[in-house]
Amino acid sequence: MPKKMHIELTVNGKSHEFLAEPRELLIHTLRERLNLTGPHIGCETSHCGACTVIVNGKSVKSCTMFVAQANGADLTTIEGLGTPDAPHVLQTAFREHHGLQCGFCTPGMITRASKLLEENPNPTEEEIRFGMAGNLCRCTGYQNIVKSILAAASELNAAKEAAE
């Protein structure tokens, strides 16, 4: 048996400790060990972005990170962004603007978009397309994904202004 190592992760604010082989891919840790099945496995070859999560403030394809690399890290998955009762602004916007069809790419799309809006709260359409280039969708043709993100951006900005 290959050697296991002690791993500590904080995922969506909750800490987890377990033993794992260092070669375990982070996407498998999340889906199979922690039962967080929001992040999906689309290509498993670093291309589609369906597995995107946030690791220490970076958008990361979790099929291309070993659990050992993430040891000690703070992670956010789609489950940490919103819930059915209290959805994230992006989740509501995707629903209202038809930003999804089959929904397979959506957790990765929204997780990535949340980081994009954090770094650039007022993106142009072009900046959204460029900033979302690591996420593939086989259904929507992207048009409504871009619309959803634009709508979420104005919603978030309006909320910010109202708070000031």
Add this chain to the structure above:
Amino acid sequence: MIPAAFDYYRPKDMGGVIALLQEHGDDARVMAGGHSLIPMMKLRMAEIAHLIDLQDVAGLDGITVEGGRITLGAMVTQHQIIDSAALLAAAPILREAALQIADPQVRYMGTVGGNVANGDPGNDMPGLMQCLDATFTLVGPDGSREVAARSFYHAAYMTDRDDSEVLTSVSFAAPRGGYAYEKQKRKIGDYATAAAAVQIEKNGDVCASASIAMTNLSDTPVWSKAASAALVGTTVDDAAIAAAVAAMQADIEPVEDNRGPAAFKRHAAATVLTRAIRRAWDRA
């Protein structure tokens, strides 16, 4: 897509890295962002018994612009390059090139050190560093040494770096004049079918100096001395550009692969170089 098992290390200093590399020899490998290495390990094209993660090693992460010289620590990511106002002011070609590498997720992880040390002819930074006449600093059991980017690459995945050495930084003189990084790829996130890095200095109406390097058109990046020389002393008119392109064609050796036949790659090489020269000259 599960890689072979390995022992994992995360040393905090370079001494620890070198000691592990000496102890395990060929069986050990360093990992930076892992976005070239992990895909290879998943495909079992690389089996590494001892994996040394550089993420906690002190002193590899700075960007400094000082006295006209720019130094990037090996662990500086493509995302950090794009984000750096100091680099944008001192060497804008870096941002232009980094924006054409991979996609946002990959750029948060991919490092300059991993990109130039990897030795994959498809990587964009090696040609860029040859254009800038950069120097790589390597640290090994016998101390540190410097190697010019222009003499670092021997063949695909064969570089001047010894297995027991780590690349710690990349440095170059702040470039002057106009610049362009032009890349032809099949889709966003793809490696280059052909790419050109160009820096040009203007004196009045005349080209005072030029540096041209090409990516993914041979088994190493190609700095074309003859193409660079073809522009110097000219007004960079159509005839001069054609001469530079012809000189570049004599220095590359593209081969057929899934990006197309060799003749198509030569066509793409001519197109990207022509565009890059025109843009760099406009900016000079």
